[in-house]
Amino acid sequence: MASLTPSQASLKWTHSPEEVLELTKEAIAKDRKIQDRIAALSPADCSFDSVLVVLADAEAHIDAIVEPLSFYQNVSASKELRDASNSAEVLVRDYGVESSMRLDVFQAKLAAEENIRKSGKKLSPEEQRLVDKMILDGKRAGLALPEKEREELTKLKKEMSQAQLEFSKNFNEENSTISFTLEELEGVPADVISGYTKRSEGDKELYVVTMKTPDIIPLFKNAINPDTRRRAYGAYDKRLEVNEPILTRILDLRRKIVALLGYPTWADYATEVKMAKNAQTVIDFLADLEQKLRPVGAQNRAVLLALKEEEHKTRGLPFDGEFFYWDYMYYERVLIERTLKLDEQKVKEHFPVSVVVPAIMEIYQNLLGVRFVEIKGETWHPDVQQFAVWEDGGKDESGFIGYCYLDLFPREGKYSHAAVWPLLQGYTSADGKRSYPLAAMVANLAKPTPTTPALMPHKDVVTFFHEMGHVFHGLLSRTRFSRFHGTSVARDFVEAPSQMLENWCYEPVVLERMSSHYETKKPLPREMIDSLGKSRYVNVGLFYLRQLFFGKYDIKVHTDKEPTDYTTLWNEMREAITGIKYGPRAAGQASFGHIASGYDAGYYGYLYSLVFAADMYATIFKQDPLDPKLGAKYREAILRPGGSRDELESLEEFLGRPPNSEAFIRELFGESASANL
Structure with missing residues (x-):
């Protein structure tokens, strides 16, 4: 295995700031020429191959160049390189707006669609999906509008793109x-x-x-x-209060854009291409969930408040009868330690990074039938590990799957949470040549201290397992077109596969395999494992009410027709929905990164996709979460198709029936709850 040579070279990671901008400009210029050629075709010469396939391949080629260059802003130790990367993304986004607004290219797509229909050409389901999506792209871009409105739309989109980048840059810096x-x-x-x-x-x-x-x-x-x-x-x-006026500007621009496009609200525009389909479905889903969660949250709060009163009395501290957010995590820990005898610090000692990371990778490899082989080569930082990924048992280069990078530790200027970037998508070009995917996972695990090795709280173990789920979605998808590859699914489904995989982090057989005390080398004791399983549902009401607040705020600001004081709205909504006080008024929405980075009118998706995640796990994997046969079924039905077909179709193939919410309700509220659906 180690002697095999990957079918595709890895990426270069030694660009200068000047190269980043120069290569980005070259890629844009090359793509513009391709679009010019498409636009120059006569209607009679517009076909599936001459227009739609050429555009799909061109999209894959430009993304393969600009995505890695734009990635530097999230991970590079050099501020000059981060700034150049950010500037490059401005160019790419502006070009994306310009490209999406080309009426001549859209007319070539329409002519191709008409010629396909007239010719009776039989397309595969993925090819037909490409046609449908490309035509919808043009309509959503406003290409049916008169020229004056199109020009105004282009200007507004560029302004919004710049504002979103500024918001993200402040986040990283x-x-x-x-x-x-x-x-x-x-x-x-x-x-x-x-x-x-x-x-x-x-x-x-x-x-x-x-x-x-x-x-x-x-x-x-x-x-x-x-x-x-x-x-x-x-x-x-x-x-991040510096982002407050930027978010206000973004929301104002979105209202102007949808007014031109003729959608009722930005939320209706954003959800049209998701599983929910419209804003009202989301509003109803969140309202129903809130009604179920409120009594559970009130009960959780009462328990924690009683703990606070007891401790304040013991310590001689004044007790005001209020429960604040800075009390929440503290008293939740106290509750878990007291009722479940679970000490997070003791748990953490069983999860050294040096053990957990390879153990989790081994679990995934065995479940999904692949092998990771660490390779040496260029990366953007010495901390980064690089892997070539192969089919398990592959005897030659045809078993190559793609590349994976792990960048796990915090440093200045680096993206501060955990996420996966699909830097290269897999696809098959028109000449039949396969291009292989490359995924980068960025995390911020604790570093070693003077007294201990790097240790992971169980919460970080769950996060790592979740993010590796996105990595494998990106690696094991196999689609003809890059736009459907891997995690390029509906945004309210994209989290479901990884959310489902979080269940592994509470299974005894898995916890025993990936834990090893940093001194004794013993796995987690069974009583700790049992307590961890129970801790998952401690304060489940308060936890999900907070998630619900984010989702409701996101939908509210994207369905309101007029601007408002977003800071006041943030502070009032979070106290009203969560039942917890947050202290002095602050522009907390300025740190709500999702709202400016692709999850606009989409945060509900984290809760929405939990319904699918719970159903997949309870129905298929609960019986034996490490069974490679079940892993193969999951790989084939959920991971392989990516977004090349409707997500419900993938779910129905995997489950053997349409999905339902019974497992989700049971998980949150107990066995008896599903009877009251």
């Missing part, structure tokens, strides 16, 4: 901190504190806490002093 004395950090684990930078202020020694997850979350969960948590949350809530 965010570097605010807050400092505390050692006394104020009482309760925060020593290994976390040892990772904080120190500074002096007069005769005081202060510990500097960043807003990055490995720094701030352990403080929220463990700092005994409620004022420390309050101050930390205040800083966290305000960390």
Whole structure:
């Protein structure tokens, strides 16, 4: 296996800032020439092959060049390279707007569609889907509008694209901190504190806490002093207020764009190409879920508030009868430790990064019949691991599947959460040559401290397992056209496969396999495993009410016809929906990254897709989550088709019936709940 040579070279990662811009401009110029050639065809010469296939291949070629170059802004240690990458993406997005507004190219597509219909040419289902999607693209771009409106639309789209990039850049460059004395950090684990930078202020020694997850979350969960948590949350809530006017501008531009396009609201426009199909379906789904969750959330809050009252009394602290968000993670931990005897710090000791990452990869490889082979080569940072991925048991180069990169640790200027970028899509070009996919997973796992190796809280184990699900969706899809490859599915389905795979992180057989105490090398004890399984549903009402708030805020701002004070709306809605207080008014929506980066009017999708995830797991995998036969079925029915067919069709093939919400309701509210559907 190790001696096999991949059928496709990996990517270059040593570009200069100048090269990034130069290569981007060249790719755009080349693509524009192809579009000019299409536009120059006579209607009689417009066919499936001469128009739609050429455009599909051109899209794949330009994406293969510009996507990796745009990726630098999320991961490069060089600010100059990040800035150049951001500027390159501005060029790409502006060209995307210009390209989408070419009436001459759209007319060639329409002529091709008409000629296909007249000729009676038999297209495959994926080819027909390409025709349908390309025609819909033109209608959604406003190409049926008069010239004056089209020009205005182009201008508005470019403005919005620039604003979204600015929002994202601020997100990646965010570097605010807050400092505390050692006394104020009482309760925060020593290994976390040892990772904080120190500074002096007069005769005081202060510990500097960043807003990055490995720094701030352990403080929220463990700092005994409620004022420390309050101050930390205040800083966290305000960390991206620079984005507040940018988001307001984005929402204003979206209203103007849909007014020109003739859609009732941006949410109706955004959901047209999703499983939900329209805004009202989403509104009804969220309202129904809120009604089910409210009593559960109120019950959760009452339990946590009683814990707060008890602790304040014990410590001689004043008790105001209120429950704040900076109380939530702290008392949830207390509750779990007390009722389930589950100490997160003790659990974390069983999950060294050096053990968990290869163990999770091995689980996926065995389940899905593939092998990862680490290779040396260019990457964007020394921390990055690069793998060639092969069919398990493949005897020659034909078993090559693609490449995977893992960039797992935080650093300055790097994307601060966990996500997967499908940098190259798989597809088959018109000449029959196969192009192979490449996926990059970016995470921010805790680094080693002076006293311990790098350890993962169980929550990070779940996140890693989830994101690897996206990696495999990108690697194991096999479509003719790149636009349907892998995770290029409806946005309200894209999370379902990875959400389903999170279940593995609570299965005893899996937890035993991927845990090993960093000192004793023993796996998680069975009582800890049982407690972890139960902890999954602790405060499930409050957890999902918070998710529901994000979804409802997102839909609200994208269905309102007039602008409003979005900060006031944010603060009022989150308290009303979650039942938790958040303290001083802050522009928290400015850190709601999804709303400006592709999940606009789409955050509901995280909850919507959970219905499908729960159904897939309960129906197929629950019986034996490590069975390669079930993995092969999943690979064939869900991963392989990507977006080349309707998502419901993939689900029905996998489940043997249409999906339903029974497993989801049962999971959230108990066995008796599905009887009340």
